Amino acid sequence: MKKLTVRRISLYRTAKLCARYILNDPLGEGGSGVVYAGIRKTDGKKLGDTNKLPVEVALMELVSKPPRCPHIIELLEWFDSLNFYILVLEWPEPCIDLFKYCENNVLPDNVVKYIIHQVAVAASHCLERGVFHRDIKEENILINPNTFDVKLIDFGFGDLLKDFYIDYSGTAVFAPPEVQNGEWYQAESATVWGLGILLYSLLCGYVPYKNMLEIRKGNLYLPEFLSEGPCRLITWCLEPKPNDRPTLQQFLAHDWLESGQQNRH
Numbered sequence: 001m002k003k004l005t006v007r008r009i010s011l012y013r014t015a016k017l018c019a020r021y022i023l024n025d026p027l028g029e030g031g032s033g034v035v036y037a038g039i040r041k042t043d044g045k046k047l048g049d050t051n052k053l054p055v056e057v058a059l060m061e062l063v064s065k066p067p068r069c070p071h072i073i074e075l076l077e078w079f080d081s082l083n084f085y086i087l088v089l090e091w092p093e094p095c096i097d098l099f100k101y102c103e104n105n106v107l108p109d110n111v112v113k114y115i116i117h118q119v120a121v122a123a124s125h126c127l128e129r130g131v132f133h134r135d136i137k138e139e140n141i142l143i144n145p146n147t148f149d150v151k152l153i154d155f156g157f158g159d160l161l162k163d164f165y166i167d168y169s170g171t172a173v174f175a176p177p178e179v180q181n182g183e184w185y186q187a188e189s190a191t192v193w194g195l196g197i198l199l200y201s202l203l204c205g206y207v208p209y210k211n212m213l214e215i216r217k218g219n220l221y222l223p224e225f226l227s228e229g230p231c232r233l234i235t236w237c238l239e240p241k242p243n244d245r246p247t248l249q250q251f252l253a254h255d256w257l258e259s260g261q262q263n264r265h
Helices: 015-020 054-064 098-104 109-128 187-204 212-217 228-237 248-252
Strands: 003-005 021-030 033-040 046-052 075-080 085-091 141-143 150-152
Touching: 054 075, 054 085, 098 141, 109 141, 109 150, 109 187, 109 248, 187 228, 187 248
Parallel strands: 003 046
Antiparallel strands: 003 085, 021 033, 033 046, 046 085, 075 085, 141 150
């Protein structure tokens, strides 16, 4: 039985929602609102919903159309109201966000490979559908602690795919140098940079750069316990010049990432 997510809503014009769903206790709070548990009355399916900007409705619809990507949270339906939108989203069970999971668990290399591969597939699917997520990080990834399957969530900072961007929305320590330098940036190279930061964080337990100044300096420290394979991939992703970074397809085809996908436990 699946669960869905629900973000903070007002009491105004929610009769349709309440007629179809039973709202329960909050599941957590993020940058875009509060997530509530809920159950659909017609079939008892667990769910939640969320107040979002109209652009997120469009982004979620684009990525949720079939054929779907199994590594992205599914938009089931949405409601519009006078001052907000409510998104009814799939909520896999069991699940926990990856940040909280990593607080109490050390991930072996093979599990990290499996996770980052799924996230890269999700990021590639987004770009293929004309969507730039722009905030891929542990807090925006749900993980099943039994299978290590993951789903990308929270498109609140996302945008439609464009040739380039000037303004940045997302988490500062995941932003590439071109953003930190006030230059325009592109979706794929910025996404690959963020995947490099995420990969480093999953393997080391902390991000490689703590602030914008460190990102501009670009002094990448690779701990001795990291093996050659992930070091090469991380270094490639965190190249200061966007054109020197791999594409998402090159990322997915990297020899270290391709090896050991079946042996993750």
